Amino acid sequence: MTNNLQNDLLIRAAFSQPIPRPPVWMMRQAGRFMKEYWAIKNKYSFLEMCKTPEIAADVTMLPVDLLGVDAAILFSDILVTAEAMGGKLSFEQGVGPLFANPVRTWDDAEALRTDVLGELQYVGDAIRVIQQRLQGRIPLIGFAGAPFTVLSYLVEGGSSRDFKRTKLLLNNEPEMAHLILQKIADVTIDYLNMQITAGVNAIQLFDSWAQALSWNDYRTFAHTYNTQIISKLHRKDIPVISFCKGSSVFAPLMAEAGPDVVSVDWNADLRNIKDSLPHGVAVQGNLDPFVLYADKKVIKEKILYLFERMRGQEGFVFNLGHGIMPDIPFDNVKHAIEVVKEFNY
Ligand SMILES: Cc1c2[nH]c(c1CCC(=O)O)Cc1[nH]c(c(CCC(=O)O)c1C)Cc1[nH]c(c(CCC(=O)O)c1C)Cc1[nH]c(c(C)c1CCC(=O)O)C2
Structure with missing residues (x-):
């Protein structure tokens, strides 16, 4: 495989090639657990940060410069596609994302736009600025939200604990759900291909x-669309990582959708999941992020336990089972990354 990256551990692990140690990056690695993030966040709204390429690049680079991760991830949000489609999106401090015009009727669903790449050009611009800063040191991961998860925000109007309205829609009005899901899938395909053209080195869905x-609803309302998206990416040598909470259960279907890597939450034993997947499908994960609140000694032990379980396995990317929480001590995150980087099989 050829690429011009100085550190291509992530790419090699994603394609299940031999590597001296697993690569490390962390979901939500550019965020509120860093005081340097707040220095920027206190001046701009979250969406302003996402939409100003220089600022998005500054934030993307924070964990690269301060933590020494093996991959950068574009600073953006999974909900920018839904905003471009017509959702009136805001992020309220302490509340999370809100859509002022939730999708509740057939008319709302039909009004969602799909020809929206023009409105997402700021993301391509940010990718180009970030790649100038990275200078090929490490890969840049682009990403998008998968249709089911994005639909849930559009339908609920924001975050939800029980997904009551979303499930009511899937159960009572499946055709309307499919209309919305197909529109989000179409936008997501264009959007990820645009990110690839702009220069990302990997993709996470x-x-x-x-x-x-x-299980059955996952197959009907999530898996079908994720499969479509992954099959329509102009991947060339760009690996695709598929993430969901619930991957401990859904990993077999996730692998069937055709990604290079299945990203696993912290419930399952990662080795058992790896062994259950078809040969050549890599895994990413799966430290419980709450471990990062613990003493450094414990953090190290839990990471080394995971590495022992994965000994002899190609196709392993170290990550958390889900994102870093905002109040996790920065020093603990840094310690975890150092433990991984000092490791050698
Ligand atoms: C569900 C989801 C969202 N966004 C995302 C997901 C999928 C990952 C996951 O499951 O956690 C993905 C995401 N969001 C963000 C990134 C940037 C890259 C990274 O560092 O990982 C990524 C990859 C920045 C962000 N996205 C958000 C912030 C916080 C904004 C702030 O500073 O207030 C950041 C840094 C806001 C956001 N965005 C979202 C929520 C629910 C929230 C509010 C809750 C929260 O704050 O954690 C939607």
């Missing part, structure tokens, strides 16, 4: 809340 679904 976030279906964060798929755990809410039954």
Whole structure:
């Protein structure tokens, strides 16, 4: 495989090639647990940060410069596609994302736009600025939200604990759900291909809340669309990582959708998941992020336990089972990354 990266551990691990140690990056590695993030966040709104390429690049680079991770992830959000489609999106401090015009009727669903790449050009611009800063040191991961998870925010109007309205829609009005899901899938395909053209080195698809679904509903309302998206990416040598909370259960279906890597939450034993997947599908994960609140000695032990379980396995990317929480001590995150980087099989 050829690429011009100085550190291509992530790419090699994603394609299940031999590597001296697992690569490390962490979901939500650019965020509120860093005081340097707050220095920027106190001056701009979250969406302003996402939409100003220089600022998005500054934030993307924070964990690269301060933590020494093996991959950068674009600073953006999974909900920018839904905003471009017509959702009136805001992020309220302490509340999370809100859509002022939730999708509740057939008319709302039909009004969602799909020809929206023009409105997402700021993301391509940010990718180009970030790649100038990275200078090929490490890969840049682009990403998008998967249709089911994005639909849940559009329908609920924001975050939800039980996904009651979303499930009511899937159960009572499946055709309307499919209309919305297909529109989000179409936008996501264009959007990820645009990120690839702009220069990302890997892609992660976030279906964060798929755990809410039954197996059958996951297949009908999530898997179908994720499969479509992954099959329509102009991947060339760009690996695709598929993430959901619930991957401990849904990993077999996730692998069937055709990604290079399945990102696993912290419930399952990672080795058992790896062994259950078809040969050549890599895994990413799966430290419980709450371990990062613990003493440094404990953090190290839990990481080394995971590495022992994965000994002899190609196709392993170290990550958390879900994102870093905002109040996790920075020093603990840094310690975890150092433990991984000092490791050698
Ligand atoms: C579900 C989801 C969202 N966004 C995302 C997901 C999938 C990952 C996951 O399951 O956690 C993905 C995401 N969001 C953000 C990134 C940037 C890259 C990274 O560092 O990982 C990524 C990859 C920045 C962000 N996205 C958000 C922030 C916080 C904004 C702030 O500073 O207030 C950041 C840094 C806001 C956001 N965005 C979202 C929520 C629910 C919230 C509010 C809750 C929270 O704050 O954690 C939607």
